Amino acid sequence: MEKNIINPWTWQDARNYVQAVEVKNVEGTLYISGQTAINDEGVSSEEDMRSQLIHTIQNLEKVISETKYELKNIVRLNIYTTSNPELFENFDIIQDWISKNQIKQASTVMEVHQLFDSLKVELEATVVR
Incomplete structure (x- = not known):
C-alpha cells in the first residue's frame, strides 16, 4: 500500500490532520461505524466530554485491534x-x-x-492496508 499526503499549506500541521490522503495498491479497506463511549454491555456513558473521548478512542482501537489493520493507517x-x-x-x-x-x-x-442517548462524541474512521 502507498499513501501520499496532500497538503498545499502548512497551517493544518498544528491541528494534526491533512487536506487529503491518496492511497494506491490497497489490499483492503476497513470502514468503521461511528464509535462512542458505550460500555461492553451497550450502556451509554453519562460522563463528561473528556472521559467520553478517552472511552470512544478505546472503543475505536478495540475494533481496529480485531483486524489486521493498524492505527497509523x-x-x-x-x-x-x-x-x-x-x-x-x-x-x-x-x-x-x-x-x-x-x-x-x-x-x-x-x-x-444530538447523538444517541447521553453521548457527546462519535468517531467514524476509514483504515487501509
Whole structure:
C-alpha cells in the first residue's frame, strides 16, 4: 500500500490532520461505524466530554485491534460532537493520540444537535492496508 499526503499549506500541521490522503495498491479497506463511549454491555456513558473521548478512542482501537489493520493507517477520521466548545477544550486527547500513533488522516469535525442517548462524541474512521 502507498499513501501520499496532500497538503498545499502548512497551517493544518498544528491541528494534526491533512487536506487529503491518496492511497494506491490497497489490499483492503476497513470502514468503521461511528464509535462512542458505550460500555461492553451497550450502556451509554453519562460522563463528561473528556472521559467520553478517552472511552470512544478505546472503543475505536478495540475494533481496529480485531483486524489486521493498524492505527497509523487511518486515512479518514470524522468527529461528530454535540458541543464544539467542549470538544475543543479537550482536543489535546485526540491530538496526542493522533501524534502517538503517527496517524495522517483527512478529517471533518461536525457539531450535531444530538447523538444517541447521553453521548457527546462519535468517531467514524476509514483504515487501509
